[in-house]
Amino acid sequence: MIGGNAGWANINALIQQSIEGVKLYQESDWRSPLVDVWGISDLDLFKESDRILRDLPKDRAFFAYVQTSGNHRPFTIPKDNDGFQISNLSLEQVQAAGSRSVEQYNAVRLLDFNIGKLMELAKAGGYYDNTIFVFFGDHNTRISQIPHMPPAFEQLGLESNHVPMLIHAPGLLKPKVIDEAVGLVDLLPTVAGMAGIPFSNGAMGRDIQQPAPEGERVVPLVLREGTFPLIGGVTQHHLLQMQHDGSAPTLHDLRSATPRDNVAEQHPQEFQRLLELTRGLHESARLMLYRNVR
Numbered sequence: 001m002i003g004g005n006a007g008w009a010n011i012n013a014l015i016q017q018s019i020e021g022v023k024l025y026q027e028s029d030w031r032s033p034l035v036d037v038w039g040i041s042d043l044d045l046f047k048e049s050d051r052i053l054r055d056l057p058k059d060r061a062f063f064a065y066v067q068t069s070g071n072h073r074p075f076t077i078p079k080d081n082d083g084f085q086i087s088n089l090s091l092e093q094v095q096a097a098g099s100r101s102v103e104q105y106n107a108v109r110l111l112d113f114n115i116g117k118l119m120e121l122a123k124a125g126g127y128y129d130n131t132i133f134v135f136f137g138d139h140n141t142r143i144s145q146i147p148h149m150p151p152a153f154e155q156l157g158l159e160s161n162h163v164p165m166l167i168h169a170p171g172l173l174k175p176k177v178i179d180e181a182v183g184l185v186d187l188l189p190t191v192a193g194m195a196g197i198p199f200s201n202g203a204m205g206r207d208i209q210q211p212a213p214e215g216e217r218v219v220p221l222v223l224r225e226g227t228f229p230l231i232g233g234v235t236q237h238h239l240l241q242m243q244h245d246g247s248a249p250t251l252h253d254l255r256s257a258t259p260r261d262n263v264a265e266q267h268p269q270e271f272q273r274l275l276e277l278t279r280g281l282h283e284s285a286r287l288m289l290y291r292n293v294r
Contacts, residue, residue: 001025001049002067004039025052038069041078042114050121058126061195068111075107084113098148129171132194134187137163152259156239156252157223167194180217181234182208204285218274220281233278238267240274244282249275 006012006026015024027034032044040048049066056062070076077086086106094105115135122128140160153159165182167173173194185205192199193207204220206212216235223241224230232241234254242249251264251271264271 001045001052001064002039003027003030003042003045003069004037025049035078036074036076038072038076041076041081042068042070042111043078043081043117046114046118046121050118050125053127054125068114070114071104071107071111075101075103077106077110081110081113082117084110096147131169132172132191133168134166134191135168136165136184136187138184139163150254150259151257152239152252152254155259156241156254158221158234158239158254161221161223161234167191169194178208180208180212180236181219182217183219204281204288214273214277218277218281220278220285231278231282233274233281235274238263238270238274240271240278242275242278246275246279249278 002011002025004027006015006024012024012026015022027039030040030044030048032040032048035041035044039045045066045068049064053062053064077084087102087109089102089105091102094102097105099105099108119128119133122131122133140163149159149162153162163184165184165187167190183205185203186208187205188203189199189201189205189207190209193209208217212218216237218233218235221232221234221239222229223232229244230241231244232239234240237254239252239254239259240249241252249264249271250262251267251274252259252261253263256263
């Protein structure tokens with residue numbers, strides 16, 4: 001379910017050609033008015049998607065993906081927002097906390113407010129207690145500074161890959177914090193594992209509830225896109241980065257005050273482990289573009 005037009009970023013073809021039996025809802029399916037280039041507001045999207053979910057057979061499980069967009073430019077605050085109050089903090093105050101503008105800050109606050117409304121809708125609709133809710137971002141917030149994060153995230157370019165991920169199911173799951181490095185490709189296998197659903201996985205993601213066979217979990221990254229990308233492998237404590245062909249590898253300590261320093265000589269075993277895994281994961285991903293076609 002997407003509030004705008006699914007022609008954007010080829011979403012229509014990607015979803016409908018990759019997942020059998022999927023039903024795609026987009027801009028033309030909604031009764032709510034458009035608020036900006038992204039389509040209907042996130043709050044209206046939650047309300048309309050809630051109506052769809054309530055109408056599903058009660059004895060049948062469902063999987064629903066709802067894509068929000070309100071915390072993107074132009075950071076629209078709709079007139080119909082169920083009582084959301086705009087904050088009047090100064091530009092200096094919001095920038096000190098990492099936001100670029102007051103408008104961006106309020107848009108993120110509105111998203112948080114709307115998620116609360118979604119929880120209220122789910123409780124009223126009777127599917128809150130037996131549903132696993134997963135909240136995540138597909139990219140960072142394009143913030144100008146991140147004073148609340150370790151220096152490595154800004155200096156090594158990790159802020160573009162670091163996104164929030166929360167799994168919420170109080171009636172089904174015990175509270176837990178995952179400190180290991182995980183990626184968005186791990187979401188579907190993890191949720192399927194939590195739900196006890198048998199599945200065949202042809203992608204690179206893994207159930208993060210299960211121990212990683214390589215020891216400390218490694219997540220592949222693309223740190224710089226383009227014809228000659230800079231690739232990486234990140235763990236909870238280190239980042240290995242190299243050119244796409246495996247040349248010029250360096251190892252970096254994510255906890256260091258000087259994270260640009262190459263610490264390969266201080267950690268030769270970890271350097272060699274991540275060197276092989278990072279190159280192997282990158283080449284596997286490239287191969288899957290050709291071999292992993294439905």
